[in-house]
Amino acid sequence: MSLCRFLPNPSDRMAIVWSLLSIKDSLILEYGPAGTTHFSMGLYGSLGVDWKQVLFTTHMDEDDVVMGDVSRLEKAIVELDTNYHPKVIFVLASSISSVIGTDIKGVCNYMQKEVNARLIAFEQGGFRGDYSVGLTEVYKLLVNNLVEANSEKKEGTYNIIGASMGNYRMASDIWEIKNLMKEGFSYTLNTCLCSQTSVDQIKQMAAAELNIVLSFEGLEAAELLLERYNIPYVYMAPYGYRQTLEFLQKVSEIVKKPIHKSLQMRIKGKLNNLAMYKMAGMMGRKPRFNYKAIVKGNYDLVKNMSSYLEEVGITVSDKICSHSTKNIKNISDDIKFYTDERDYLQIVRAARKCLVMGDDVFLEQADNTNIKVRTGFPFIKGSQIATHMPLMGEKGADYILEWIDMYYQM
């Protein structure tokens, strides 16, 4: 890899940890140096996930590394099981244990008979790809290992898959999806992978009528649930009014229920206003320059947010994906992932009078002739407290529209 001036992309392992931290009644045990675990707490805290006495480390010393001694790991597993009685212990490899070839899965297999907790091994040590790879893996592994077949069907419920706490405003986006599903169909959330969930909730995922997949990383898990338990899914991260209506329409087709009229009328009204707004924007205020945007973020955000912006007459000149795109099927050609920072730096540093959307690091590189909107992680200024300020759905569309309006007025 080349020089990294800012924050590198979080690894697969980091995404696995921040996802697992959202699962109540489970503990995470990292088999690696304690410093990595301690150092990581600042990041996880900023994502809004609680790590206190959930995330443990064995530490590793030279003997463990040189001799491949895993007794420390074995003892730690027994200790956590005896002392905390978790339903599941997720045993995670580290970069060191991966490189020296520790058989974490093997240890979990033979230790399983010694403990009551279910042991689930994650062997990703941070070398299999970036956080996007980790998210795909964690959703899939959770579905494979925990979901039970004999769950009684719960009518009027759905699961969310692909809600990564590593996404900016994810808690708010979940809140918005819940509101839309409640108001549109009187449906309630069964399980969310992975935010504020529990081992039991994941076990009962098969009870839901429908899966809502908010990111492509959740697709493989959704396919597994379709194949095994015949649960259909809707894959869409809805940004803007049109997409929100489309999303509701897709759900409606699957659950075979009409969208509640008042919700439908309200969003349609806003969509109509958007068209008028766009005309007013163009006619009332003569364009003084080419309205242009640059969007950087997760694949689904980049793709769908760009569509929203294009609906209101803003050309998205650069669509920059913040993670590797090699696992995305049918990816649009205009969405790029740059492995060398210099490539995207060149783009953002050259931007003038643009609407720039992205994370704080990216926004910092754009000069002040631009309108900058934080839509991604990492954020380095301030904090993320509200859980009712989404980027997705109707409320998210309102919020983004305010920025668009500001941009038109600049």
Added chain:
Amino acid sequence: MTLQGKDIIAKMEKLSNVKTVKDIPQLTNAMFPGTHCPLMGAAMAVGGIENSMIVVIGTDECTYYAKNMTIGSEKFGGINGRCVSVVLDDHDVTFGSTKTMHSAFAQIMEEYSPECVFLVTTCIIEIIGDDYDAIAEELSEQYNIPVMAVHTEHFKCEDHFPGLERTITACAAMMKKCPCDNSVNILGQRLGNFAATELYKVLKDAGVKIGMQLPSGCTVEEIKKAAGAKVNIVVHDIALPLAKKMKSKFGIPYIYFNRFCEPEKIYENYQNLFSYLQLEMPKEIYVKFEAVKKAVEDSKEVLKGITYIYGNTPYYCFEINSFLCSLGMIPQVIQSNKFDSNDQVYVAKILQNIDPYICKSANIAPLQYVYDELKPYLYMGHEFAARLRAKGIAIVHSDAASNMLGFEATLFLLMQLEKSVNEAKTYRKELLI
């Protein structure tokens, strides 16, 4: 949960049985939160050296956390600042990172023009065995600036202090022999502001020039000229290897002026310091000495018999505990990741009064059950205040002592202790203990 305080205590060792750090037990194999990493220590040290750069070589994870730590720091220059990294992928792990490093370094020189660079290697580099000492030497010759390798693999050490120690010790390579300018260097202040300390004021009032302050704040140029000092003042153990190196290389003597609590020890340090400086010791030192001795005597009435658990403070672990014992306080558990021959003198003093339990630090999860068993009044160090209060225990906050050296550190400690004892008594009344 079924952790039992008695079981946890049974895993502890008595201080009298400890001969080396290996005798200090880790309470559990699964730790929370665990110790800090030497990489963090290295980043802290480089933060204090203006115009230098830190290049972290490691996994996405190590490099992410190191950069994340520096983003909010003005010293580092925020997001665009002087902490960068070379992130290793599986190709680098298999075939080595030398080529990648050379290419990244060329970009660093072009974009940042640093005056010196610290190549900080992490666990993975030490496992794959890339020779960063040689790489640093090559780069140093190629670009004609000091480039130093600092090794921070955590599996070979206990906590973050080796990272600080190795970074500042590496600076010796930049120093050149130069004429004595009668200054003093301040070595090893890792936190706080030396200019806010009593020692600084004493030196300033005596007209002593302050030279390099490493790692609390200096420039590369000051490091290069540091050998012009008359005396090195070592304010923390992390600087002892550097001080010894400077003594053997340049003949500069050093005073070990840690953040001591015992007034006699502090007074003796002042005497030695002014003797090395060949200056008369200011009279105010004696006045302060007498005042602090009186404060110590006065505090005994409040502090005698007060039990506590020692976690982590800016003070010197065994010296502060020995001092607290001399006040009549009772250490029930001492947590420490360090134990060497220098500690023996203080350990002997502690053992004259009591034989406390000892265990490794940075593992507060199992301690929750120990509190119920031992019921201490005070916890000295970092813990969650609300949950301690629910058990009738008050925290002694002492982080502010990072800005103190000299008698002021003792006075501040006494003040905090008395305050916390009063709090603990109130909590215990609330809980009807």
